[in-house]
Amino acid sequence: DAGVTQSPTHLIKTRGQQVTLRCSPKSGHDTVSWYQQALGQGPQFIFQYYEEEERQRGNFPDRFSGHQFPNYSSELNVNALLLGDSALYLCASSLQGYTGELFFGEGSRLTVL
Amino acid sequence: AQKITQTQPGMFVQEKEAVTLDCTYDTSDPSYGLFWYKQPSSGEMIFLIYQGSYDQQNATEGRYSLNFQKARKSANLVISASQLGDSAMYFCAMRVQRGYQKVTFGTGTKLQVIP
Numbered sequence: 001d002a003g004v005t006q007s008p009t010h011l012i013k014t015r016g017q018q019v020t021l022r023c024s025p026k027s028g029h030d031t032v033s034w035y036q037q038a039l040g041q042g043p044q045f046i047f048q049y050y051e052e053e054e055r056q057r058g059n060f061p062d063r064f065s066g067h068q069f070p071n072y073s074s075e076l077n078v079n080a081l082l083l084g085d086s087a088l089y090l091c092a093s094s095l096q097g098y099t100g101e102l103f104f105g106e107g108s109r110l111t112v113l
Numbered sequence: 114a115q116k117i118t119q120t121q122p123g124m125f126v127q128e129k130e131a132v133t134l135d136c137t138y139d140t141s142d143p144s145y146g147l148f149w150y151k152q153p154s155s156g157e158m159i160f161l162i163y164q165g166s167y168d169q170q171n172a173t174e175g176r177y178s179l180n181f182q183k184a185r186k187s188a189n190l191v192i193s194a195s196q197l198g199d200s201a202m203y204f205c206a207m208r209v210q211r212g213y214q215k216v217t218f219g220t221g222t223k224l225q226v227i228p
Contacts, residue, residue, distance in 0.1 A: 033215065042117075042204055042218035043158070056215055088156055092216075099146050099165075099210040104158035 002027055004093050004105035012111045013081050021076040021108045025093030032074040033102065034066060035090040043090055049074050050096050078110075086112045115140045117205050117219035124224050126195045133180070134190040134222045136205030144210040147188040149179065152202040152221070161203075164188060165210075192224075200226045 005024045013019050025032050031050045035043035045058035049068035068074045072093075078085055088109050092102035116139040126132035138147065149161040164172045164179045172179045180189040188207075192199055205219045 035218075042220045045215040045217070048215060056212075058215065090156075090158060092158075099208065101148055101160040101163055102158075102216055103160070104150075106155060106157040109156070 004091055004103050006089075006091050006105035006108050008108055009106065010109045010111075012113060014113050015081055015083060017081050017112075018077065018079045019081060019110060021078075021089050021091075021110075022073065023076070023091030023093075023105060024073045025091075026103045029093035029095050029103070030072050031094045031096045032068060032072065033092045033094070034074070034076045035092065036060070037088040037090055037107070039087070046076070081112045083112050086110060115142075115145075115207055115209060115217045117207055117217055119205055119219035119222050121222045122220075124222055126192075126199075126224065126226055128197060128226055128228050129194055131191060131193045132195055132224065134192070134203050134205075134224065136188045136190065136219060138186050138188060138205070138207050140207065140209060142209040142211065146208050146210060147179070147181070148206040148208070148216065149177070149188075149190045150204045150206060150218075151199075152204060154201070158204070162190070195226045197226050197228065200224060 033048040034046040037043040047057040052068045063079045065077045088107045090107045091105045118137045145166045147164045151159045162174045176193045178191045202221045204221045208216045
């Protein structure tokens with residue numbers, strides 16, 4: 001049973017560029033959430049996707065956008081990168097209506113120079 | 114809004130000893146779940162234990178137990194018989210159980226197990 005998979009694992013970008021991160025949820029899961037974790041901090045909620053729609057959004061600017069595909073996989077896009085966007089981006093999957101734990105991938109570590 | 118507070122940035126524990134990691138939370142919702150996750154240096158968040166707000170008994174999972182005190186809004190994690198592999202960041206988190214609700218995390222506690 002495949003868990004949550006994320007790609008790429010590491011990437012380096014320069015200010016002003018755009019980045020796309022990808023996530024495949026755990027088999028059987030239909031909901032994907034994205035989190036940003038800055039160094040030394042706890043994960044911060046970016047947004048949640050279910051049925052290909054953004055269902056809830058955290059306090060992040062419009063530069064952060066996402067998409068969910070019919071197979072439940074998801075992408076996180078960040079435009080006009082800033083130095084402060086450097087972080088570990090975590091994808092978490094769950095089954096809508098299930099109130100238990102989220103299952104996380106190993107994350108994509110983004111460095112913005 | 115939900116809030117999680119972890120007041121211990123770092124903790125040390127001797128191998129084979131027990132350790133308690135503190136967590137307090139704030140929410141006005143009566144139905145919620147509390148979680149603890151472990152994050153090794155690799156970055157992956159590993160689920161440890163879950164407590165529902167209506168659960169009468171404290172949750173236990175192997176060497177992990179959750180000391181749930183609802184009136185005090187605390188959900189401390191107790192790790193018994195610490196092992197060197199327990200060295201990691203530990204995050205307390207919560208989610209209210211209605212609608213499309215996010216999981217809110219605390220700032221974490223870095224645990225170091227000393228041989």
